[in-house]
Amino acid sequence: MKIAVCVSLVPDSTTKVKISENGKTIDENGVSFIINPYDEFAVEEALRIKEKNGGDVTAVAFGTEKAKEVIKKAFQMGADKGVLIKSETADFDSYTVAKNLSEYLKSENPDLIFFGKQSIDFDGLLIPSMVSELMNIPSVSVVVKLEINGKKISAEREIEGGKEIVESELPVIIGAQKGLNEPRYPNLKSIMAAKSKPIQEIPAYYKGKKTEITGMKLPPSKSSGKIFTNGPSDIPELVRLLREEAKVI
Numbered sequence: 029m030k031i032a033v034c035v036s037l038v039p040d041s042t043t044k045v046k047i048s049e050n051g052k053t054i055d056e057n058g059v060s061f062i063i064n065p066y067d068e069f070a071v072e073e074a075l076r077i078k079e080k081n082g083g084d085v086t087a088v089a090f091g092t093e094k095a096k097e098v099i100k101k102a103f104q105m106g107a108d109k110g111v112l113i114k115s116e117t118a119d120f121d122s123y124t125v126a127k128n129l130s131e132y133l134k135s136e137n138p139d140l141i142f143f144g145k146q147s148i149d150f151d152g153l154l155i156p157s158m159v160s161e162l163m164n165i166p167s168v169s170v171v172v173k174l175e176i177n178g179k180k181i182s183a184e185r186e187i188e189g190g191k192e193i194v195e196s197e198l199p200v201i202i203g204a205q206k207g208l209n210e211p212r213y214p215n216l217k218s219i220m221a222a223k224s225k226p227i228q229e230i231p232a233y234y235k236g237k238k239t240e241i242t243g244m245k246l247p248p249s250k251s252s253g254k255i256f257t258n259g260p261s262d263i264p265e266l267v268r269l270l271r272e273e274a275k276v277i
Contacts, residue, residue: 029081031140035064039059040060047244066143069144072211086107088129092114092118095112111227128233143156156201156203157169168185170186171205172185
């Protein structure tokens, strides 16, 4: 089975975000970058399917030179091949990413394509669905359980208030959600083996974009809370604040 898993590099979730002087990007000084956590579930599921059904797993990333780091992480987990679709600039949007990934994936025609359901930096949940549309193949996102029987798949996905089962046929795109599996920790052997695996570089197919960031700003600081200590006598004041300040009643 031919499996592709698309991975992205994101700022560590513990990063204290600062906005750069241009007001349109984050200041990357002192920022640690990691594999997108949802992509770890995608890589793990791809590896488990390979181990069960045979085949190979290719980790694919779009971005600048530093995006190689996320492919190396996929290598450490057990991916067989790595491809970087290289952008000369970090100024791109979700459509740029989806267009470039879809062009490469069309040329490779994998049976299964995995993504994390979203990246933790932009939180758009856009890329899996956009690639699905551009490739004209089905996709199922927010997947917490996946079963494969020949050319057919059954995916359990989270929806508001419950779960639903979606059935489809290969090829298909899967957007992985937390709970799909427990990602493995790379051992010393796999970490050392990853160092010798080459990363194929491909120039970007598409260099345009559909949107532009006009400005960024941090959310306002949270105001201090109010503490009531007088019991039932504070109820009228609490009701007034809920109505006039919080505007929830």
